[in-house]
Amino acid sequence: MTDPxxxxxxxxxxxxxxxxxxKYNFVKSVLxxxxxxxxxxxxxxxxxxxxxxxxxxxxxxxxNSIFIILGISIIIxxxxxxxxxxxxxxxxxxxxxxxxxxxxxxxFGWFLFNITFIAGWIVTRISIIDLFSSEGIRxxxxxxxxxxxxxxxxxxDALFAMIETIYIALLATLISIPLTLLLSFFTARNLMKxxxxxxxxxxxxxxxLNFVRSIEPLIWAIIFSVWVGIGxxxxxxxxxxxxxxxxxxxxSEAIENIETGPVEAISATGANKIQVVWYAVxxxxxxxxxxxxxxxxxxxxxxxxxIGLVGGGGIGTMLMQYQGLARWHEVGLLILMIAFVxxxxxxxxxxxxxxxx
Amino acid sequence: xxLEIQNLHKIYNNGTHALxxxxxxxxxxxxxxxxxxxxxxxxxxxxxxxxxxxxxSGRVKFLEKDITHIKGEELRKVKSQIGxxxxxxxxxxxxxxxxxxxxxxxxxxxxFESVFEKFSDNVMEEAYINLERVGIKxxxxxxxxxxxxxxxxxxxxxxxxxxxxxxxxxxxxVASLDPATSNSVMQYFEKINKELGTTVICNLHFLxxxxxxxxxxxxxKDGEIIYEGMPGxxxxxxxxxxxxxxxxxVEIR
Numbered sequence: 324m325t326d327p328x329x330x331x332x333x334x335x336x337x338x339x340x341x342x343x344x345x346k347y348n349f350v351k352s353v354l355x356x357x358x359x360x361x362x363x364x365x366x367x368x369x370x371x372x373x374x375x376x377x378x379x380x381x382x383x384x385x386x387n388s389i390f391i392i393l394g395i396s397i398i399i400x401x402x403x404x405x406x407x408x409x410x411x412x413x414x415x416x417x418x419x420x421x422x423x424x425x426x427x428x429x430x431f432g433w434f435l436f437n438i439t440f441i442a443g444w445i446v447t448r449i450s451i452i453d454l455f456s457s458e459g460i461r462x463x464x465x466x467x468x469x470x471x472x473x474x475x476x477x478x479x480d481a482l483f484a485m486i487e488t489i490y491i492a493l494l495a496t497l498i499s500i501p502l503t504l505l506l507s508f509f510t511a512r513n514l515m516k517x518x519x520x521x522x523x524x525x526x527x528x529x530x531x532l533n534f535v536r537s538i539e540p541l542i543w544a545i546i547f548s549v550w551v552g553i554g555x556x557x558x559x560x561x562x563x564x565x566x567x568x569x570x571x572x573x574x575s576e577a578i579e580n581i582e583t584g585p586v587e588a589i590s591a592t593g594a595n596k597i598q599v600v601w602y603a604v605x606x607x608x609x610x611x612x613x614x615x616x617x618x619x620x621x622x623x624x625x626x627x628x629x630i631g632l633v634g635g636g637g638i639g640t641m642l643m644q645y646q647g648l649a650r651w652h653e654v655g656l657l658i659l660m661i662a663f664v665x666x667x668x669x670x671x672x673x674x675x676x677x678x679x680x
Numbered sequence: 681x682x683l684e685i686q687n688l689h690k691i692y693n694n695g696t697h698a699l700x701x702x703x704x705x706x707x708x709x710x711x712x713x714x715x716x717x718x719x720x721x722x723x724x725x726x727x728x729x730x731x732x733x734x735x736x737s738g739r740v741k742f743l744e745k746d747i748t749h750i751k752g753e754e755l756r757k758v759k760s761q762i763g764x765x766x767x768x769x770x771x772x773x774x775x776x777x778x779x780x781x782x783x784x785x786x787x788x789x790x791x792f793e794s795v796f797e798k799f800s801d802n803v804m805e806e807a808y809i810n811l812e813r814v815g816i817k818x819x820x821x822x823x824x825x826x827x828x829x830x831x832x833x834x835x836x837x838x839x840x841x842x843x844x845x846x847x848x849x850x851x852x853x854v855a856s857l858d859p860a861t862s863n864s865v866m867q868y869f870e871k872i873n874k875e876l877g878t879t880v881i882c883n884l885h886f887l888x889x890x891x892x893x894x895x896x897x898x899x900x901k902d903g904e905i906i907y908e909g910m911p912g913x914x915x916x917x918x919x920x921x922x923x924x925x926x927x928x929x930v931e932i933r
Contacts, residue, residue, distance in 0.1 A: 332737075333689035333690075333691050333697075333736040333737045333738075334691070336691075336736060336737060337691050337695075337736070584766060584768050584769075584770035585770050585771065585772050585773075587732055587766070587770060588764065588766060588770035588771075588836070588839075589772075589783055589786065590732065590759070591730055591732060591759060591762070591763075591764040592759065592760060592763075592783060592784050592785075592786050592787050592839070592840075592842075592843055593756040593757065593758075593759035593760025593761075593786070593787025593788075593843070594756070594783070594786035594787055594794075595756060595786075595791065597791045597794075597795065598786045598789070598791065598794045598795075601794065601795050602772060602775075602783050602786065602794075603772065606772050606773070606774045606775055607773075607774075609774075
């Protein structure tokens with residue numbers, strides 16, 4: 324019996340895949356090398372040379388110089404990867420295994436780290452003088468003495484606002500649970516990698532969630548305070564959106580870390596995808612999910628105080644008002660209340676999480 | 681012919697060549713034991729049969745049908761006809777013994793019924809019969825992880841029996857059990873093979889167990905079949921070829 328499939332050597336099948344992989348890795352490492360070279364040239368020229376060595380106030384900017392640097396980086400980056408001794412060639416495992424590679428990787432790695440640190444130092448304008456100037460220290464004394472002598476006059480209002488804050492956080496957490504649960508299954512690599520359609524869904528959802536998560540709740544609060552108007556509702560939605568995005572990641576990581584044995588056993592019985600998830604995955608993830616959610620409630624209480632600053636309601640809004648009036652004694656009271664509630668929440672959530680494990 | 685393997689290869693992504701052209705046939709009612717060192721490809725072979733692992737090349741025929749590349753519904757149907765028992769038992773730890781046994785029936789249940797755990801009376805009855813078969817009926821309501829190793833493996837056997845399998849695969853079912861328990865678990869496999877006529881393919885380490893239970897033996901070494909024959913025919917020389925020069929036979933009773 325002649326059968327092309329039986330004749331085909333398994334090694335050929337594997338070798339084909341390997342070749343393709345190596346090509347991809349070469350392209351990736353060329354791009355990364357170009358970036359590394361470009362980055363170091365730009366940093367050295369602009370931050371270290373202009374700002375630090377010749378100390379210009381305004382750094383000249385022209386697209387021409389950028390393009391020249393880019394051109395140089397493309398040539399150097401390509402040549403470097405081509406020689407198989409570059410940092411990225413090492414990262415993507417296509418480098419030659421010799422001393423040249425070892426030295427370039429070590430020296431260039433250190434170089435990148437150092438210029439980044441130096442550039443960071445220059446950009447953040449670190450100044451020891453400002454930190455310890457006598458005028459500055461007097462200002463600090465004034466504000467600290469006011470903060471530590473809180474006025475109890477607004478205690479009723481503050482208490483009410485604090486309760487509002489806690490409820491904002493609680494509701495954002497509760498509503499997030501079903502949505503996050505659903506999303507997390509679609510963003511767990513081990514459940515979605517099998518066919519191309521589901522992997523595409525996984526990939527797109529991951530990108531969207533990363534994007535949503537990368538926008539801080541503070542900014543979401545600004546967006547929603549325009550959308551639904553200033554107040555606790557805007558704050559709650561802002562927290563909800565961010566909670567879903569970040570918990571979906573934690574949940575899906577928990578799904579990715581489950582024991583594979585039960586999954587194997589249940590799929591061996593001929594069960595379909597949903598049945599495998601329900602019987603082999605869900606029982607393993609309930610506890611971590613519960614623990615993440617409680618922890619998130621605790622985080623949300625802290626965040627709810629912050630988003631109040633931009634109109635998300637609760638104690639943050641009140642803090643904003645008194646800070647604007649420079650009434651530091653009232654601000655002191657509010658800060659003490661926030662600190663107390665955050666501490667209590669932290670303690671409670673830690674105890675609950677301990678108890679369920 | 682129940683099962684026919686032709687020129688089966690498996691190369692893992694990391695380059696390990698686990699199976700190098702394995703071919704053999706299995707008749708209905710056999711108790712086939714596969715022996716070999718750890719890493720010789722025994723587990724890979726079993727997992728290629730019920731397609732928990734995709735073979736790289738070659739062919740698997742089950743009941744005269746090529747199942748090497750089938751997918752979806754068709755694959756699930758084949759899987760539901762092949763039971764499997766694992767070294768680590770692979771039970772759902774937080775659920776009851778009864779639920780664990782019932783999961784063996786998932787292949788023939790709809791999504792709705794299984795998610796809301798609406799098992800019919802017939803299925804329930806079957807679950808109790810299978811629990812009784814492995815002598816563990818009184819533990820039906822206990823949590824699976826509260827049982828001893830031997831008991832957990834018996835639950836796993838009952839789970840696979842729920843599939844009314846044509847073929848039962850056992851991947852080193854007694855490797856994490858003590859010698860006495862090993863023997864009692866193996867007796868259940870023997871009972872299933874004799875009384876229900878289920879074909880069994882079992883990976884084992886201990887030759888004494890092989891001699892006692894196998895009707896035929898295949899030995900794997902580095903992904904290739906180096907011996908095929910009756911358990912009684914494995915002599916000192918064969919033993920050394922399979923397990924290496926330094927090996928010494930250990931008795932297990």
